[in-house]
Amino acid sequence: MNYIGHIKLVNGKVPSDSLLLDEAEIAASRRVELLVQTHDDPVMKLYLWDKAAFEFYEKFKASGGTARVILVTTLNPKRFGGVLSLSAMASSQVFLDSDVQETLFYLSWLNSNLDVASRVNAEVVTKPEPATLGELFSYMNQASAKVGWFECTATIDGVVHCSGWYYIGCGVCHTKATKGPTTLMCKKCGKSEIIGVAQYLTKLSVYDRNDQAVFVVLGDAGEELTGKKAAVLVERYYQANDSVGGDHIVSVPQAMIDTIGQTRKFIVKVSNHNLTAKTQTLTVTKVLPLEAPKPEGNLRENVGEEADTEREDHADESVKRGADGIESEGVKRAKCG
Known part of the structure; x- marks a missing residue:
């Protein structure tokens, strides 16, 4: 399956123009963990491994940390810690913002619906x-x-x-x-x-x-x-x-x-x-x-x-x-x- 949405968190951090990903940490763990939301649907955990992780890192770095939309192809639904997640495979490809027509259309929707996009607080959706x-x-x-x-x-x-x-x-x-x-x-x-x-x-x-x-x-x-x-x-x-x-x-x-x-x-x-x-x-x-x-008994x-x-x-x-x-x-x- 393919998945497209807007990025809420990257390795636990809110995307911003000052966000710099740690290349050494990604190289050691060989993965990037994203929280992504499609329109106003529930937030999903998205795991990028190996090639997909480095492809995302390079593209996100090139965007200056401002990339908001992601499309990942050939994903495998899995459960980590009892939570349904999406996991990239060896053949997965990563596209951001204006890379392809699908991400460009979604980015246009996102810019026109910022109230919907910000409805879920990125600090809350992690639910540790x-x-x-x-x-x-x-x-x-x-x-x-x-x-x-x-x-x-x-x-x-x-x-x-x-x-x-x-x-x-x-x-x-x-x-x-x-x-x-x-x-x-x-x-x-x-x-x-x-x-x-x-x-x-x-x-x-x-x-x-x-x-x-x-x-x-x-x-x-x-x-x-x-x-x-x-x-x-x-x-x-x-x-x-x-x-x-x-x-x-x-x-x-x-x-x-x-x-x-x-x-x-x-x-x-x-x-x-x-x-x-x-x-x-x-x-x-x-x-x-x-x-x-909380008050107890006769107040x-x-x-x-x-x-x-x-x-x-x-x-x-x-x-x-x-x-x-x-x-x-x-x-x-x-x-x-």
Whole structure:
């Protein structure tokens, strides 16, 4: 079968003119994962393998990350993790935007029906499968496991403070910048002079009812967790400590420390590094908002008193957890190395 539609996600990322695909990652995994929607039909997962993956990579790169319509021929319906998906075959061909008449017609429809095209939020359609920490560790050890995203509920036990909590990245693609003789450079963009922007790269010790883990919170996920941009926190630190040099280690901000004790829902990625047993540290790509507590019982009786007591207890616990600087007591502490 053939399939045509508009692209919602490419390897978990929303298409944009600043989206640069990682050629090395595609070469290692030999695949590209797309979320594609035909008109206002349900969103489908589309897996491109080997030749089809590289054909897509080259064409998407040539479009500057702006390609929106895709047609793939000779697809095989399969199930991955219980979800019906479409998988490319050796004979599959990939066409984008104005490559052929079919994609050109669809692109014309898309430009005339942007309200329909944007009806499904690209951040929601991924619908990561819920999993406990133990289930994630078990999944990573399965021979059939693939790169994927999962929703995991865990409590933050501490910040692993033996490593920095942020990095300086390219202002365009967010790849870690490299130092040149006099400027910052970006290997991914191929630019010898860029503007560096602080991005979250924070290791958290977390736990659920049965297991412990280390999460690495990256980029926007850090802002979703703390409510603060990393660049703003770094700038404030240097403004308050104007005598320190540029290579000074910026201490973990209070906004991050204040998250200790919170139980949050994280979207974590099981990467190729996890599947090859190189690391069990999981990357957080999104932190879901805190849910408002649901009222219980008679709302008119004792609610205010109970709520105040609960807030005081929570505040006492937060102070206790933050008393020794970064890590909390009562749970095995995260170690360096």
